[in-house]
Amino acid sequence: MNERENIFKRIREALKAPAHSLAGGLPTVAEQRGVMPAVSSEHEAQMALFHANSAELRAHIVLVADMRDLETKMAALRDEEGWKKVAAHVGDLSITTAQSLGLPVLITHPGFDKEELATCDAGITECDALVAQTGSVLVTSRSAGGRALSCLPPHHVIIARREQLVADLPTAFEQLVQKYGGNYPSMISFITGPSRTGDIERILVLGAHGPKHLTIFMV
Amino acid sequence: MTSPASQFTTDAGRVAPDLRHRGIIQAAMGKYETVRDQRKKWFQDWEGARNLAARTKFEAVNHLDRYLEEFVSKLEARGTKVHWASTSAQAREIIFSILREKDAKVVVKSKAMTSEEIHLNAAMAEAGYEVVESDLGEFIVQLREEAPYHLVFPAMHLTRGDIKETFEDKLHITSSDNPEDLTMVARRVLREKYLQADVGITGANFAVAETGMISITENEGNARLTAALPKTMITLVGIEKVLPRITDLALFLPMLAVMGTGQALTCYNTMYGGPRQADEADGPEEFHVVLLDNHRTSLLADAEQRDALGCIRCGACLNVCPIFKNIGGHTYSTTYGGPIGSVITPHLRGLTQWKHLSDASSLCGACTETCPVKIDLHHHLLQNRRNGAKLKPSLFQKTAFKLFAPVANVRVLWSLTTQLSRIGMKVRGLVNGSIIDPAHAWTKTRELPPIAPQSFREWWKERQ
Structure with a gap:
């Protein structure tokens, strides 16, 4: 408690000397949008932008017509990659799809075994939003089965609904405030492509620590 | 123990002519510059x-x-x-x-x-x-x-x-x-x-x-x-x-x-x-x-340089800095290198020991121009030099300016000095770059620019 007071005392003392003023105050969201990368207001154009951004990021998008189609296409991915075990969380879309694969499914209930999660070939989650502007997927510890499920397995599979697509980052943040304001999940993450590093000679390598593959199923 | 300043000089002298280091850094920075500029246009x-x-x-x-x-x-x-x-x-x-x-x-x-x-x-x-x-x-x-x-x-x-x-x-x-x-x-x-x-x-x-x-x-x-x-x-x-x-x-x-x-x-x-x-x-x-x-609160107390606390540690000022690219990140021997490090380290660790960092700048302003939160970096480097000189002027600087002031203030002395320098330059030319060259510290790696053969006054007089 003592150091807290000391630090505040020094801050207040320091701020007595006024700085050169910088007019304007905190920017409005409209001002932010005015300078940031432009995004069309048309849904189709936003969808095209999300596709283009995902391709550049090397995330894969799979469009599916309905739940049946989702299960068929997910099974194709299972066979292609030879999954032996997957992990998922309890959610409308994620759990039934995971269970339809006919593989052992680890469900991330509170207290699940993280060592077991490390042996799963894919983590299947839902999300809060998709961001056209940047190709990002917004997940939280509440919407995507905790913190590790979307990060520890080598393949992160997201099941999203098309209407979850939003235009830009300011919209995604506004939506977060509206949805959770006052009771936020303890983790909120914008995931923009599979895990990557450029730490060796600035050469891009995917799958540094997090998932090597990111697949987004859009229902 | 060697002081941070002399350590800095030694390391900078070693790294700057190291062509392998230069090649690695230029390759990495080149890739960065291309993508950064594309994204700015986005x-x-x-x-x-x-x-x-x-x-x-x-x-x-x-x-x-x-x-x-x-x-x-x-x-x-x-x-x-x-x-x-x-x-x-x-x-x-x-x-x-x-x-x-x-x-x-x-x-x-x-x-x-x-x-x-x-x-x-x-x-x-x-x-x-x-x-x-x-x-x-x-x-x-x-x-x-x-x-x-x-x-x-x-x-x-x-x-x-x-x-x-x-x-x-x-x-x-x-x-x-x-x-x-x-x-x-x-x-x-x-x-x-x-x-x-x-x-x-x-x-x-x-x-x-x-x-x-x-x-x-x-x-x-x-x-x-x-x-x-x-x-x-x-x-x-x-x-x-x-x-x-x-x-x-x-x-x-x-x-x-x-x-x-x-x-x-x-x-x-x-x-x-x-x-x-x-x-x-x-x-x-x-x-x-x-x-x-x-010591962040000491930086906060300096109203002139307070904006440096806005730094988001993006590293952009390091990437554009000609000094950083030449002497490399380790030469600074500080947690934060490059222009932002040179600005804030004197606040975090003491001006007397770390003011030399602000001298190692061409004041080209590339850092200020690139900073995403518009920290006035190169002016802060100048302010650190000023503060450093106030705190503890170096004997060399003091003597140099004491000698310079009377010469620069008296017209006759100034003309005489420039004329003598021209002769001096010619004589020095004979030993250019060698160990007995009085400007050896400079000329061992660089050309010394010649003094103009004519002063402006002389040129003007001729034209009249």
């Missing part, structure tokens, strides 16, 4: 974005007390333990007391410049903890027992061959020198550590006052695992990192990515507002946030 109005970012940071820094208070009360309300450290020693002690209480043995860390600042790794290793850096670049320099070379690219100075050798020497793992193979070696080694670690330590890029969250920007997913797997999470963050509102991140996250690595958005931008909540599957049981002052 913004509708990059200059406008810089203005908004500067305004946001101005508001945050100039009301630091209010926003810090809000940040902390929101954090504490959701079960986070907040600690305050005025000094490096206090910060280390706070972290050690948590490690002792948790009976920790293995600690996994994600990249945190604040932890470099308080020399945490060395202290933890000495106390017998196994500390593992998980960011790939940090992991490599930790194995080599080096400091990070750059704020954003810690292993920028190394080639794939160097890294292959490091892995062979230190991990006894043989791999090809393919960057993908090398990355997979680190992934395998570190995976095991994550599952063993008792405590995870992170830094933070932003602290959101409105919602009581820290925000971490990273590409690898190492910080996400650090915040997901160990039972205890500690975040060490400077008190100046506050942003007023969560929506401010909508602007700052892409700007940091563009300037830091030339990406549109860094792979993971993650906000943490507490330990695992009752309805959540996993996450740490305890979340500790250690707020570090360590």
Whole structure:
């Protein structure tokens, strides 16, 4: 408690000397949008932008017509990659799809075994939003089965609904405030492509620590 | 013991003519510059974005007390333990007391410049903890027992061959020198550590006052695992990192990515507002946030240079700095290198010992021009020179200016001196570059520009 007071005392003392003023105050969201990368207001154009951004990021998008189609296409991915075990969380879309694969499914209930999660070939989650502007997927510890499920397995599979697509980052943040304001999940993450590093000679390598593959199923 | 200034001169003299170093840095910077410029054009109005970012940071820094208070009360309300450290020693002690209480043995860390600042790794290793850096670049320099070379690219100075050798020497793992193979070696080694670690330590890029969250920007997913797997999470963050509102991140996250690595958005931008909540599957049981002052309040007290607290540690000013590119990141011997490091280190560690950093600048202003939050960097370098001269003028400078002043102030003496210099230059030309050249310190590596054959006055007289 003592150091807290000391630090505040020094801050207040320091701020007595006024700085050169910088007019304007905190920017409005409209001002932010005015300078940031432009995004069309048309849904189709936003969808095209999300596709283009995902391709550049090397995330894969799979469009599916309905739940049946989702299960068929997910099974194709299972066979292609030879999954032996997957992990998922309890959610409308994620759990039934995971269970339809006919593989052992680890469900991330509170207290699940993280060592077991490390042996799963894919983590299947839902999300809060998709961001056209940047190709990002917004997940939280509440919407995507905790913190590790979307990060520890080598393949992160997201099941999203098309209407979850939003235009830009300011919209995604506004939506977060509206949805959770006052009771936020303890983790909120914008995931923009599979895990990557450029730490060796600035050469891009995917799958540094997090998932090597990111697949987004859009229902 | 050699002073930081003479160490700096020696190291700079060694690195600047090193062509291998130059080649590595130029290759890395060239790639960065291309993508950064593409991304700047992606913004509708990059200059406008810089203005908004500067305004946001101005508001945050100039009301630091209010926003810090809000940040902390929101954090504490959701079960986070907040600690305050005025000094490096206090910060280390706070972290050690948590490690002792948790009976920790293995600690996994994600990249945190604040932890470099308080020399945490060395202290933890000495106390017998196994500390593992998980960011790939940090992991490599930790194995080599080096400091990070750059704020954003810690292993920028190394080639794939160097890294292959490091892995062979230190991990006894043989791999090809393919960057993908090398990355997979680190992934395998570190995976095991994550599952063993008792405590995870992170830094933070932003602290959101409105919602009581820290925000971490990273590409690898190492910080996400650090915040997901160990039972205890500690975040060490400077008190100046506050942003007023969560929506401010909508602007700052892409700007940091563009300037830091030339990406549109860094792979993971993650906000943490507490330990695992009752309805959540996993996450740490305890979340500790250690707020570090360590002389940031002295910088705050300097109204002239206060804007330097707005720094988001993107590294953009290092990347454009001709000095940084020539002398390299290690020559600074500071936690924060490049222009921003030269500006703030005298505040963090004392002007007398660190004013030489501000002399090592061409004052070209490239840093100021690129800074996403518009810190007036090159003017601050000048102010540091002024403050340094006031504090303790060097004997050489004092004598030089004492001699210069009367000569420059008396017309006849000035003309005489320039005429004598012209003769002197001709004579010196005979020994140019050799050891007996009076200007040897300069001419051993560079050409000395000749004095004009005619003064302006002489030229003017001739024309009349």
